[in-house]
Amino acid sequence: MDERAALLLAYDDELRTEAEVRGAESVERLGPLFVARFSGGRGFVSYRDLGESTAERVAELVAEVAQRFTADERIVEAEWKTRGHDVAPGLNEALLAAGFVPEEPESIMIGEARGLVADVELPPGVVVRRVVDEREVRAASAMQDEVFGSPVSEIRADELLQKLASGDGVEEWVAEVDGRIVSAGRIEPVPGTRFAGIWGGATRAEWRGRGIYRALTSARARSALARGKTLIHSDSTEFSRPILERSGFVTVSTTTPYVWQR
Secondary structure (H helix, E strand, C coil): CCHHHHHHHHHHHHHCCHHHHCCCCEEEEECCEEEEEECCCEEEEEECCCCCCCHHHHHHHHHHHHHHHHHCCCCCEEEEEEECCCCCCCHHHHHHHCCCEECCCEEEEEEEHHHHCCCCCCCCCEEEEEECCHHHHHHHHHHHHHHCCCCCCHHHHHHHHHHHCCCCCCEEEEEEECCEEEEEEEEEECCCCCEEEEEEEEECHHHCCCCHHHHHHHHHHHHHHHCCCCEEEEEECCCCHHHHHHCCCEEEEEEEEEEEEC
16 A cells, blocks of 8 residues: 555544544434534534445435535534545535535645654744634634635634633644734644644735745644644645645645535
């Protein structure tokens, strides 16, 4: 088995389990699916694989999920997380028919945490540090929303604060200049696995290409290693993918979120 195949197998076996819906307010099983509801009215669907499901069976599963989300008035938005390497006949068509809209695909990247550790020379005045204060966490979340082109969301900030308070080792890290946050991202160790995930990495456009995201990633990797996590996974955009590739990370597949909104 080559490196890519081994890493993809580890991803499927260790991460596409109950670990992916930890922290949810409720989780139901529907055939092979995990159907979860998180705080803030967010639904989520994932699975290890769809087994031997036919296109007809896939359509039935999608319709049942859509019906559940529609019936649960607490859910205002939901994501069905697809992966490019899955055997899923008719899934795209079924999701579109049920009102799910695909977002941009991202690269699923995996590599050794130690490969991300580096001493990075930062621009003058830039400081990388962990934040725990609610005001600073909300400021980091708002900056990430702005960079990703989304409205600033108090719900997302609330979810981030809840993650940080969960006791699972989730941390938010920022880079700042004169008290202004210019980059941010979190690290999420996955209990019971070798993995930690790096999420939410965002850098203001005028500060890109200056080593800041690289330094932020290195800080998060050091934290993961300190917690005994040897592998890092990331759903990477076109901006972060090259940085991880230079650190020896491998693109094992792609992921496309399909989003349903009430």
